[in-house]
Amino acid sequence: MNESLLMVGLANVVEPSNLLAILAGTMIGMFIGAMPGLSATMAIALLLPLTYSLKPETGLAMLASLYLAAMYGGSIAAILLRTPGTPAAAATVIDGYPMAQKGQAGRALGLSLTASLIGGIMSSVVLLTVAPLLGRIVLNFGPVEIFAVAVLGITIIGSLSQGSPVLGLLSGAIGLLLAMVGMDLTTGTPRFTFDQLNLFGGIDFTVALIGLFSIPQAVRLIAKGDANAAASVSQVSDRMLPTFSEFRTLFPNGVRSGLIGIFVGLIPGTGGDTASWFAYNEAKRFAKNKAEFGTGCPAGIVAPEAANNAVVGGALIPTIALGIPGSSSTAVLMGGLMVHGILPGPSLMTEHGDVTYTLLWAVLFANVALFFVGLMFTRVCVIVTRVPNRVVGPVIVVLSVIGSYAINNSIFDIGLMITFGMIGLAFDSFRIPTPPLVIGLILGPILDTTLQQSLLIGGGSYGIFLQNPISAVLLIFALLSMLQATPFFGSLSKLIRRPNRNAKAADDNIGGSTGE
Amino acid sequence: MRMTLITALVATTAVVGAVHAQDSGYSQKEVSVMQGFKAGGGSDALAQLVQPFLAEQLGVNFVNQYIPGATGAIAWTRLAKQAPKDGSTISITNTPMLTTNYIMNPSITYTLDEITPIANIVTDPGIAVVAADSPFQTFADFVAAAEAAPSTVTVGNSGVGGDDYFTSLQFEKAAGVQLQKVPFQGDGPSWTAAMGGKIDASFTNVGVTYQQIKEGNLRALAVFSEERLPELPDVPTATELGYDLVAGSSRGYSGPGDFPEKDREAMIAAMQRVMDDPAFQKAAKEQALNIDFVAGDDYTAMLKRQEDEYRVIWAEIKDEVQAK
Numbered sequence: 001m002n003e004s005l006l007m008v009g010l011a012n013v014v015e016p017s018n019l020l021a022i023l024a025g026t027m028i029g030m031f032i033g034a035m036p037g038l039s040a041t042m043a044i045a046l047l048l049p050l051t052y053s054l055k056p057e058t059g060l061a062m063l064a065s066l067y068l069a070a071m072y073g074g075s076i077a078a079i080l081l082r083t084p085g086t087p088a089a090a091a092t093v094i095d096g097y098p099m100a101q102k103g104q105a106g107r108a109l110g111l112s113l114t115a116s117l118i119g120g121i122m123s124s125v126v127l128l129t130v131a132p133l134l135g136r137i138v139l140n141f142g143p144v145e146i147f148a149v150a151v152l153g154i155t156i157i158g159s160l161s162q163g164s165p166v167l168g169l170l171s172g173a174i175g176l177l178l179a180m181v182g183m184d185l186t187t188g189t190p191r192f193t194f195d196q197l198n199l200f201g202g203i204d205f206t207v208a209l210i211g212l213f214s215i216p217q218a219v220r221l222i223a224k225g226d227a228n229a230a231a232s233v234s235q236v237s238d239r240m241l242p243t244f245s246e247f248r249t250l251f252p253n254g255v256r257s258g259l260i261g262i263f264v265g266l267i268p269g270t271g272g273d274t275a276s277w278f279a280y281n282e283a284k285r286f287a288k289n290k291a292e293f294g295t296g297c298p299a300g301i302v303a304p305e306a307a308n309n310a311v312v313g314g315a316l317i318p319t320i321a322l323g324i325p326g327s328s329s330t331a332v333l334m335g336g337l338m339v340h341g342i343l344p345g346p347s348l349m350t351e352h353g354d355v356t357y358t359l360l361w362a363v364l365f366a367n368v369a370l371f372f373v374g375l376m377f378t379r380v381c382v383i384v385t386r387v388p389n390r391v392v393g394p395v396i397v398v399l400s401v402i403g404s405y406a407i408n409n410s411i412f413d414i415g416l417m418i419t420f421g422m423i424g425l426a427f428d429s430f431r432i433p434t435p436p437l438v439i440g441l442i443l444g445p446i447l448d449t450t451l452q453q454s455l456l457i458g459g460g461s462y463g464i465f466l467q468n469p470i471s472a473v474l475l476i477f478a479l480l481s482m483l484q485a486t487p488f489f490g491s492l493s494k495l496i497r498r499p500n501r502n503a504k505a506a507d508d509n510i511g512g513s514t515g516e
Numbered sequence: 517m518r519m520t521l522i523t524a525l526v527a528t529t530a531v532v533g534a535v536h537a538q539d540s541g542y543s544q545k546e547v548s549v550m551q552g553f554k555a556g557g558g559s560d561a562l563a564q565l566v567q568p569f570l571a572e573q574l575g576v577n578f579v580n581q582y583i584p585g586a587t588g589a590i591a592w593t594r595l596a597k598q599a600p601k602d603g604s605t606i607s608i609t610n611t612p613m614l615t616t617n618y619i620m621n622p623s624i625t626y627t628l629d630e631i632t633p634i635a636n637i638v639t640d641p642g643i644a645v646v647a648a649d650s651p652f653q654t655f656a657d658f659v660a661a662a663e664a665a666p667s668t669v670t671v672g673n674s675g676v677g678g679d680d681y682f683t684s685l686q687f688e689k690a691a692g693v694q695l696q697k698v699p700f701q702g703d704g705p706s707w708t709a710a711m712g713g714k715i716d717a718s719f720t721n722v723g724v725t726y727q728q729i730k731e732g733n734l735r736a737l738a739v740f741s742e743e744r745l746p747e748l749p750d751v752p753t754a755t756e757l758g759y760d761l762v763a764g765s766s767r768g769y770s771g772p773g774d775f776p777e778k779d780r781e782a783m784i785a786a787m788q789r790v791m792d793d794p795a796f797q798k799a800a801k802e803q804a805l806n807i808d809f810v811a812g813d814d815y816t817a818m819l820k821r822q823e824d825e826y827r828v829i830w831a832e833i834k835d836e837v838q839a840k
Contacts, residue, residue, distance in 0.1 A: 142714025143698075183586075186699050187837050188620050188676035195623040197593060200586030345705055352704075408554075408584050449701065456698045457670050457715060 006132060009357025012057050013365055018358070021058045022366050025065030026373045032066075033073020034381045035392055040070035042217065044332040045210045046399040049406035056340035057358035063336045064312075064359060065366030067329060068120060071308055072370055075112045076378060079301075080105060080385055089308070091276040095293065095300030102296055103238065110240035111298050112305045113374040114247065118254035119306035120367030123262050123313025127360050130317060135349040138321045143453035144464055146345075148471035149324055150446045152478040153439065167432045175440020178203055179448070186452045198412040205441045206335035207404045207413045208420045212438060214400040215421025216428045222393035240375055246298070253283050253299050254306040261307035265314020275311045276304030313363060320348050320356055323446065331442055541782040543603045546577045549769075550595055550607040552588025558640075559608045562767045565803060566637055566787075569796045573786035587677060589617045589624045596626035599772040603779035606634065609770040615823040616677045619830050628823055632775035633815040635787050636768035638800075639808035640721040642683045642740035643751070647713045648733055655737040655757055658717060659691055666694035672706035672718035675699050676837070679765040680706070680719040683740060685829045687719070690759040707734065721765060722748070723804050740764060745806075766808060768815060784811045 012018060032043040044067055051059030074089040079096035092112065099108040141149070154172065181192045182202025193199040242250070257279035264275035283303035284293050293300050315330040323345035325331035334344050342352050349356060404417035427434050458464030465471050549567065551559045560580070567578040583591040591607055592614060599605040609631070618624040644655065652658045662669045673680035676699050684697050698715055700706040703724045710718035711733055722745065728734040729748065736751045740763040744753055754761040769787075771780065790796050791809045800807050810818055 139708070139712030142709050142712055144714075185701065186676060190621060190623065193623070197586045197590050197624065200589065200621075201584070345708075409582055410585065410590075453698050453700070456696055459668065459696070 005135075005353040005357050006128070008354050009359075009361045012354065012358040013061065013361040017055075018058050018061045018362070019365070021054065021062040022065040022362055022369050023373070025062035026069040026366060026369045027377065029066035029069030030073040030076075030370070030373060030377065030381055031384050033070030034076040034384050035073075035387060038070075038217075038392070038396070039213070040067050040074060041209075041329045041332050042213050042396070043067070043070040043073075044329065044336065045206065045213060046396070046403055048206065048332070048336055049403045051336065051340075052406060056337075056342060056352075057355050057362075059340055060333075060336060060355065060359045061362035061366070063333060064362045065369060067333065068116075068309060068312060068363070068366045069370050069373070071312075072113065072116050072305075072374055073381070075116075075305060076109060076381055077385055079108045079112065080382065089276070089304070090273065091280040091304035092301055094280070095295070095297050098294070099296035099298075099301065104296070106238035106240045107242070107298075108296075108301055109374075109378050110242050111250065111301045113240070113371055113378075114242055115250070115254050115257070115302040115305035116309040116374075117367055117371045118251070119258040119261050119308070119310035120312070120370070121364065122255065122258040123265070123310040124360070124364035124367060126262055127313040127316060127363060131349070131357065131360055134317065134321045135353070138345075138349050140470065141322055143450040143457060144468045145470045145474070146322055146324070147447060147450035147454050148465065148468075148474035148478070149318070149322055150443045150450065152474050152481065153324055153443050154447070155478045155481040164431070167430070168436045171427065171432050171434065172436035172440040175437035175442075176444045176447075177440075178208075178437075179441050179444020182445075185449045186456070198410060202445060203416065203441065204407060204413065205438065206332065206338070206407055207417050208441055209332060209335065209438055210400050210404050211417035211420030211422075212424040212427075212434050214396050215418070216424040216434075218393040218396040218400075219425060220428070221389040221396070224389060240378065250298055250302045253286070253302050256282060256286070257303040257306035258310040261310025262314040264307070265311035266317055273308075275307040279303040279307035309367070316360075316363070320344055320359070323348075325439075325442060331438060334442075540574045540786055541778065542574050542576055542786075543776060543779050544576060546579060546604065548579050548581050548605045550581045550583055550591045550599070550605065552583060552585075552591035552607070552610070552613075554582060554584045558765075559610060559767060561803060561805070562608060562638060565796075565799055565805060566790065569790040569793060569799075570783075570786055573789050574783060586624070587613045587617060587675075589613075589621075589626075592617070592631070593624065593626045595770070595772050596630035601772050601774045601776070603771070603776050606769050606771045606775075606783075607631075609633065609768055609819075611636075611766040611819065611822055612679050612682055612826060613677060614770075615819065616682065616826050616830070619823070619826050620677055620834075628819055630773045632771045632773055632780065633812075633819055634769045634771055634775075634780055635784055635812065636766050636808060636810040636815045636818065637787070638768075638805045639764045639766040640723040640806055641745065641764040642680060642719060643722045643725060644717055644719055644737040644740075644754075645707055645710055645725055645729065645734040646717045646737060647711050648735055649713070650716070650735060652717065652737060653735075655752065655754070658737055659693065661716075662691070662693040662695055667696050669717070670696045670698050670715040672698050672700050672709050672715045672720070674703045674706050674720065675701060679763060680721070682826055682829060683719050683761070683763040685833060686761055686763060686825070687754070687759065689829070690754075690761050710734065723806065726804060766818075768810070780812070787811065 028047065029040070029043055032038050033040060044063055047066060048063070051062050054062065071089070075092045075096065078089040078092045079100050082093055082097045096108045096112065099105070179202070181199055183190050183200050190200055260279045260282060261275045264278060280300060280303045283299045284290055287293065287299055315325070316333070319325045319330040319334050323334070325334050337344050342348065342355060400417060400421070401414055404413045405411065407413060424434055427437070454464055455462070465475060549563060551563065553559045563580055571578050583594065588610060592609070595605070595607040615628060618627060644658065646652050646658070652661065658669070671684055673684055675681060680703070681697065681699060684695055688695055700709065703720045707718045707720045707725050707728065709715045711728065717737070722739060725734055726747065729736050736748060738754045738757060739745055739748065739751050740754050740761050742753070742755065742762055744751065787809070788811065791807065797807070
């Protein structure tokens with residue numbers, strides 16, 4: 001059954017309308033990602049409404065390609081302007097910008113494209129190979145196991161939140177609290193709804209996400225003005241496609257970074273930014289001449305770019321199989337699935353297998369499309385990097401209003417979006433990270449529901465979580481991940497895993513960025 | 517940007533069907549159809565199937581409005597309290613949510629008396645399924661296990677207030693057993709959990725599980741229809757096994773209260789012609805939709821009867837459920 005679905009998915013993807021959607025998604029994504037300050041997550045959140053009128057598979061194919069292309073677009077801004085369009089591209093700045101300054105902007109972008117292709121193809125191949133197995137494996141994931149995965153997801157977010165862990169926990173806790181709004185699944189009792197029918201279904205996290213990420217960014221762009229113009233490289237005149245010998249030298253690095261990306265993506269709560277720093281550090285560790293890094297070294301561009309594209313495939317696995325998004329970008333992709341009436345989780349592989357496989361194939365095709373579209377249009381794309389912030393800001397606000405309305409055709413949701421925008425602004429000024437709030441908002445209902453279901457299945461006994469081998473192992477991981485954040489464990493791991501400390505240190509240097 | 521705006525607007529209202537110069541006696545040329553669920557769901561499937569045929573028969577344009585939220589209650593509150601009563605607005609009404617919404621939640625204030633049922637179109641019968649490797653070979657095995665150990669046999673349903681939840685309650689009453697009811701977010705997660713052996717059985721619907729039953733991934737123990745289903749001839753009905761239980765989820769059309777009687781009659785007549793159309797029957801069969809046409813006052817009576825049943829059941833178990 002699964003093998004035939006694989007073919008159904010391929011047949012779906014090569015339909016002209018879907019190929020067109022992939023191409024359009026790639027173009028739009030690249031241009032949006034190239035605008036400084038517009039992240040891949042925002043690109044999806046803002047353009048979600050574009051896909052409403054499309055068939056689910058077409059819409060999802062478009063969203064997936066949009067996401068991948070926006071990641072590449074982010075590195076255009078990183079390399080030319082020294083402003084990473086996405087946090088995942090922050091590592092690219094270190095070597096990309098110096099290379100561009102040397103007049104090799106084209107080479108830097110070409111390397112980034114090639115690396116993205118390697119990472120992207122690898123992760124799609126893994127995704128397509130693993131997916132048929134997933135169909136069987138997810139059946140082993142009932143409420144008890146999913147509860148444990150969600151707990152693990154929560155703890156990892158806690159230990160990875162940028163800046164102050166306390167503020168990260170605060171943000172996550174607020175997210176979990178907000179997730180309690182709405183009807184209780186097992187009793188039908190409305191909670192914190194204040195007799196407001198619009199809140200019965202809970203807070204739509206896609207709406208919250210649009211507000212949290214877009215509004216503060218728009219305000220920031222408008223307030224900041226255009227400061228970067230002087231430092232930017234505005235010309236791409238040299239050859240983009242790497243030579244064969246260059247390709248050969250960077251290939252092992254690309255594959256290694258791709259693998260890192262896939263594995264990091266698999267872990268719920270970690271996304272492109274973690275993967276690209278991780279890969280960058282590994283590339284540096286493997287390099288003969290470490291001093292080259294930071295001065296425009298090709299390996300320093302290839303590593304993060306291969307990793308952050310490979311993350312997509314890895315992160316999609318827990319997203320589609322368990323309904324637990326691996327990163328805030330996959331969370332938005334998950335929102336896309338739900339908008340099209342498809343609930344991610346075990347039934348995605350059984351009930352909506354055709355759509356799922358179409359999405360997986362679309363990821364592969366989008367990677368290839370991105371390579372060619374990138375080669376052809378990157379030079380044109382340079383123009384959008386010069387769009388003034390004062391234009392981009394208001395446009396974001398308009399798109400946010402349309403987007404949040406269109407999800408449920410609800411005026412109430414516009415208000416909700418703006419409220420979350422205000423929360424985002426407040427968080428920004430207190431330096432509280434917003435991604436933990438989003439993850440709390442997404443994982444909250446999952447935790448709540450699966451906890452109650454598990455207790456019903458286990459006859460009211462919490463012992464069910466330990467009797468079940470999968471959940472017991474996952475919960476132990478969760479405990480370790482929590483201990484890891486405590487000072488005791490921190491000093492212990494510093495002794496054992498020295499290289500990783502560098503990764504953490506590098507992460508802290510960029511700590512000011514606003515999450516994915 | 518302009519493109520995005522237009523696309524978003526198009527997405528909010530999809531025009532279905534075309535105006536035909538045929539006099540069917542209907543007072544309006546354009547009819548809004550409010551759906552309490554998202555585009556692409558079960559209600560939408562009904563709309564996409566029926567409305568192109570109905571538009572031709574009735575000589576009107578249908579415009580779908582998707583107003584998801586509170587299991588349909590936002591759309592139905594709007595239908596009952598705000599919709600113009602001139603035939604220009606109708607809504608797809610789903611059972612049992614149409615009535616269980618306000619039976620279970622005092623803050624949902626519309627009632628059946630404030631809407632005018634027009635006709636039921638489809639019913640997806642309930643069904644009890646277990647994993648292919650389940651020890652329950654027959655419905656009798658399942659009942660025996662439930663009798664032997666009350667409140668231990670876990671049975672999934674599509675959510676509190678949904679049809680399968682009330683089916684479980686009705687079954688408990690009819691068989692005098694106590695099940696451990698586990699609500700899920702919809703039918704898919706419920707039967708998937710049963711297929712993976714995470715729960716002992718799932719009370720769900722035929723339409724969503726037929727494919728898996730046919731492929732042997734799920735075993736059907738009993739259907740909750742009046743008679744055996746032609747597509748599952750070996751599966752007994754609960755009624756023939758001695759349990760007074762006919763249940764499922766139905767979808768039809770209703771207007772606001774004081775809907776013009778003339779328009780109601782015209783629409784029912786047009787629906788009847790659609791039901792008799794072989795092209796429609798073929799289209800319905802392809803989508804595995806089980807046609808169950810109940811028109812006019814019969815539909816009102818059907819909803820009333822259900823409302824009474826649910827009210828009684830909920831009154832009995834309300835305290836027990838919400839005390840948890």
